[in-house]
Amino acid sequence: MRFTVGRESDERDAGRLRLWPAAIGAEVNLGDRLFRILTAAFAALIVLMLAAMAIQMTRASALSLSRFGFGFLVGTDWDPVRESFGALPFIYGTIASSLLALIIAVPISLAIAIYLSELSAAPVRRSLGFVVELLAAIPSVVFGLWGVFVLAPLLRDRIEPALVPFFGGTANGFDLLAAAIILAIMILPTISSVSRDVMAAVPKSQREGALALGATRWETVRVAVLPSARSGIVGAIILGLGRALGETMAVTMVIGNRGEISLSILDPSYSMAAVIANEYTEATGELHLAALSEITLLLFIVTLALNAAARFLVWRVARLPGEKNRL
Amino acid sequence: MNSYLGRKTIDIVARSACLAALLVAIVPLAGVLFYLGAKGISGLSWGLFTELPKPVGEPGGGFANAIVGTVILVAIACSVSLPVxxxxxxxxxEFGGNRFAKAVRFSADVLSxxxxxxxxxxxxxIFxxxxxxxxxxxxxxALSIIMLPTITRTTEELIKLVPDSLREAGLALGIPKWRVIISVVLRTxxxxxxxxxxxxxxxxxxETAPLLFTALNNRYWSLDPIKPIASLPVQIYTYAISPFDDWHxxxxxxxxxxxxxxxxxNILARLITYQRGGER
Structure with missing residues (x-):
């Protein structure tokens, strides 16, 4: 889905918005005041929702927080029967699959962003850009279905046998590699469309300057566009990472769901989101439920931080001087 | 590197690499759509849209209840997320120049x-x-929370695009501001x-993940909002991880x-914006 970060330029809006109450129509009647309060109340609901999520998740995981403390993060034993919970295997699986996905997705999505923003004509940009964004519209469970019946058998029979000598593990198709490939496909539209917007926000005069000095198209991109867009591109990558960490269905279906840490990318693994999806409805004890809630809380806090950081980085580029309305 | 020919070569190679990356990205999309077509169309039948799921081993059966369930779930989600x-x-x-509005924007972006x-x-x-x-x-x-940020931010963006002259025209006619916003600005x-x-x-x-332990699933008809309900994504998930060929x-x-x-x-939505883009 398209991410709305970056379509922002506070200073300009603040200037215009101050006009409303002051110059054009002061709040003379009761209706105006009520309307403003009503809409403000709805807006406040969004903030409250986020706060309520944080509170509810902390409350739900209180039992596990107090019982295991910091050990929860480094424990490797997950046994609902003996009520012993350590989340490290899931944390490892989540981080490993997401980073691997970034390694695959970042070069491809940046190249796409460069092509769409700098190297293509407007009609190409519009139609191909749309096709890439359609990729983001396909539901996660459908990617999972495709992963189970198409990607995993393909990896198992054709690709992984050749990789086993290098990475160890076994060629079974349901493993970290499969999860990373699916994740890469899913975060590719996010990274490419946000970085494309960021590059488009770089002032045109910079490109013209480079071209006027005799730079080729590619040199222009390298010298005039990428340096200014850098922080926004980092923001786009962080957004992609946030999506990858929280992605549930497709990963659950192909990662193999085995809660052991193995360094081979060809071994089955387990992710935080997957263990929540698999065990939450069937959690028997209160401690089990609390432990799962604590994993959710962790995921929530990490994605919150990543999104806040990404938002900041993407905005920095949006505030570049000149051509204010591009973003 | 410094010769003209060398620079030209690098330029062409880099540009081709970018185009190649775009094609690489289209492969999985084409792959998913191709398999959906190949495996999905052969499985399509009228019964799928009119019948309930049947127990394993009995041929036939459909997911009519899941289609209706998805519609109901989305309707419930809309009834919350649209007004908010x-x-x-x-x-x-319209009033968003202050700190509170910044906090709301931040929350909406982070929520997404x-x-x-x-x-x-x-x-x-909660429930x-x-x-x-x-x-x-x-x-x-759960679905309404997922919809909320998108709706809020697009509404904001689109309302900002409405020219001030329309607001001024409304006010000049003596219409109160709230009425201008509802009848002129929102309409535009x-x-x-x-x-x-x-x-x-x-x-x-x-979305599947938020429904797994909220709406759960249901093998029977249900229109009751306080009972578990089937939905297409959850049904796909359940069938996909089952061991039965017929369910696959x-x-x-x-x-x-x-x-x-x-x-x-998605395509309808883009068509609407595309037409608007032409006017601007």
Whole structure:
């Protein structure tokens, strides 16, 4: 889905918005005041929702927080029967699959962003850009279905046998590699469309300057566009990472769901989101439920931080001087 | 490197590499759509849309209840997220120069990045724990949180695009400001806002993770908002991880139906903005 970060330029809006109450129509009647309060109340609901999520998740995981403390993060034993919970295997699986996905997705999505923003004509940009964004519209469970019946058998029979000598593990198709490939496909539209917007926000005069000095198209991109867009591109990558960490269905279906840490990318693994999806409805004890809630809380806090950081980085580029309305 | 020919070569290689990356990205999209077509169409039959799921081993059966369930869940989600999202967007666009509005924008953006599974857990703690049962209501609530940021931010963007001259014209006629906003500003922005809503609906309709432990699933007809309800994504998931070939076939057919719904919504939404873009 398209991410709305970056379509922002506070200073300009603040200037215009101050006009409303002051110059054009002061709040003379009761209706105006009520309307403003009503809409403000709805807006406040969004903030409250986020706060309520944080509170509810902390409350739900209180039992596990107090019982295991910091050990929860480094424990490797997950046994609902003996009520012993350590989340490290899931944390490892989540981080490993997401980073691997970034390694695959970042070069491809940046190249796409460069092509769409700098190297293509407007009609190409519009139609191909749309096709890439359609990729983001396909539901996660459908990617999972495709992963189970198409990607995993393909990896198992054709690709992984050749990789086993290098990475160890076994060629079974349901493993970290499969999860990373699916994740890469899913975060590719996010990274490419946000970085494309960021590059488009770089002032045109910079490109013209480079071209006027005799730079080729590619040199222009390298010298005039990428340096200014850098922080926004980092923001786009962080957004992609946030999506990858929280992605549930497709990963659950192909990662193999085995809660052991193995360094081979060809071994089955387990992710935080997957263990929540698999065990939450069937959690028997209160401690089990609390432990799962604590994993959710962790995921929530990490994605919150990543999104806040990404938002900041993407905005920095949006505030570049000149051509204010591009973003 | 410094010779003209060398620079030219690098230029061509880099540009071709970028184009190649774009083609690489289209491969998985084409792959998914191809398999959906190949495996889904052969499984399609009229019965899928009119019948309930049958027990394993009995041939036939369909997912009529899941289609209706998805519609109901999205309707419940809309009934919450439309008013909240649109009015919050109006606030941000019309009165949003202050700190509170900044906090709202920040929350909306961050909310859109919260993993959908976490939203499911949140809805579980609010509804399922207090009502002591899985329900369509809980599922719809979870979906509404997923739709909310998109609706809010698109409403805000679109309302900001409405020219001030329209507002001034309304005020000059002596219409109160709130009436101007509702009858003139919102109306002018309506096509774009509809786009945002359609994109949000398309996303919500395809979500599985938040429904797993809120709406759960249901093998029978249910229109009752306080009972578990079936949905297409959850049905696809259940069938896909089952060991039965017949269910796998139905999973592909259901996925085809779901993707068709989602893509049609997306394309319609883009068409609306495309027309508007032409006017501007």
């Amino acid at each position: 999202g649109v009015f919050a967007g109006v606030y941000l666009a 990045g919260v993993p959908s599974i976490a939203v499911g857990v949140f809805a579980y703690t 399922v724990l207090s009502m002591r049962r899985f329900s369509a209501l809980a599922g719809g609530f 922005g309506a096509p774009g806002i509809t786009t945002g809503i359609m994109l949000a609906v398309a996303r919500a309709a395809g 076939r139905q999973a592909w057919a259901a996925a085809l139906v779901l993707v068709a719904m989602v893509l049609v919504l």
